[in-house]
Amino acid sequence: GENVEQHPSTLSVQEGDSAVIKCTYSDSASNYFPWYKQELGKRPQLIIDIRSNVGEKKDQRIAVTLNKTAKHFSLHITETQPEDSAVYFCAAKDAGNMLTFGGGTRLMVKP
Amino acid sequence: DSGVTQTPKHLITATGQRVTLRCSPRSGDLSVYWYQQSLDQGLQFLIHYYNGEERAKGNILERFSAQQFPDLHSELNLSSLELGDSALYFCASSPVAGAYNEQFFGPGTRLTVL
Numbered sequence: 001g002e003n004v005e006q007h008p009s010t011l012s013v014q015e016g017d018s019a020v021i022k023c024t025y026s027d028s029a030s031n032y033f034p035w036y037k038q039e040l041g042k043r044p045q046l047i048i049d050i051r052s053n054v055g056e057k058k059d060q061r062i063a064v065t066l067n068k069t070a071k072h073f074s075l076h077i078t079e080t081q082p083e084d085s086a087v088y089f090c091a092a093k094d095a096g097n098m099l100t101f102g103g104g105t106r107l108m109v110k111p
Numbered sequence: 112d113s114g115v116t117q118t119p120k121h122l123i124t125a126t127g128q129r130v131t132l133r134c135s136p137r138s139g140d141l142s143v144y145w146y147q148q149s150l151d152q153g154l155q156f157l158i159h160y161y162n163g164e165e166r167a168k169g170n171i172l173e174r175f176s177a178q179q180f181p182d183l184h185s186e187l188n189l190s191s192l193e194l195g196d197s198a199l200y201f202c203a204s205s206p207v208a209g210a211y212n213e214q215f216f217g218p219g220t221r222l223t224v225l
Contacts, residue, residue: 032211043113043201043216044154051211089154098167099144099214101154 002027002094006102013080014110021105023090024072032093033066033073038104039086047088048075080109114138115204115217123223129190132220136183136204142166143185144214145177148199160185161207192224 003026013019025033034049050057050064050073057064061080066073077084090102114137124130136143145157156169160179171177174192179185189196199221203214 034213036216043218045113045216046213049211049213091154096167097159098156098169100156103153 002030002092002098002100004090004092004100004102006090006105008105009103010106010108012108012110015080015082017080019077019080019084019107019109021075021088021090021107022072023074023092023102024070025092025100026071027092027094028068028071029095030092031095033064034091034093034099035064035075036089036091036101037086038089044089077107080107082109082111085109113215113217115202115215117200117202117217117220119220120218121221121223123225124192125225126192126194128192128224129188130192130222132187132189132200132202132222134185134187134202134204134217136185136202137215140204140206140215141183142205142207142212142214143179143183144203144205145171145185145187146201146203148201148219149195150198152198154201157187189222194224197222197224 006023031052036044037047038044061078063076087104116135118133141162143160146154157171159167177187199219201219203216205212
């Protein structure tokens with residue numbers, strides 16, 4: 001089955017700096033890669049996603065890149081703000097429609 | 112608010128007991144997914160139902176079972192509970208079962224097994 005690894009597990013940045021979270025996946029048939037943000041005690045919420053036929057997608061301060069050959073994808077957050085502090089999960093959906101999540105990255109943005 | 116509802120919010124029970132968690136998907140969504148999130152852990156996929164039929168199974172224990180009813184709500188049954196089953200259980204829904212559909216998560220049910 002699919003295996004998704006996510007790094008780093010914790011990330012601390014200064015407000016205004018950029019943050020990058022990286023994920024690798026194992027199943028070359030995976031074709032959809034969403035990123036979820038989970039605030040403490042809350043539900044995971046989709047913040048951006050990318051399909052396998054696209055290399056990059058941007059939405060305001062958030063961008064995701066996908067390298068299918070290397071089987072890795074990354075989340076980039078620019079101009080970080082304290083409200084960006086949360087746990088971020090990457091995920092990969094395989095041909096069997098199963099979503100496998102990475103272990104999560106706890107992002108702390110220091111004001 | 113994602114439109115997905117889960118009841119109860121909290122559940123405290125004893126080892127060996129059986130509980131039922133309920134999920135109502137967003138209006139019109141046919142797919143329901145169940146996930147388990149243990150303390151400081153990621154989200155583990157348990158099972159996926161689409162329009163009443165089981166579509167995919169993840170790391171779901173034999174003591175756990177689920178079903179989706181004709182009105183599309185779903186229930187996750189956990190039996191012979193162990194301390195290690197304490198976790199946050201999320202359900203999520205999406206319109207269809209296709210590859211590119213966002214999954215909308217419910218608020219979760221926090222299960223504590225004493």
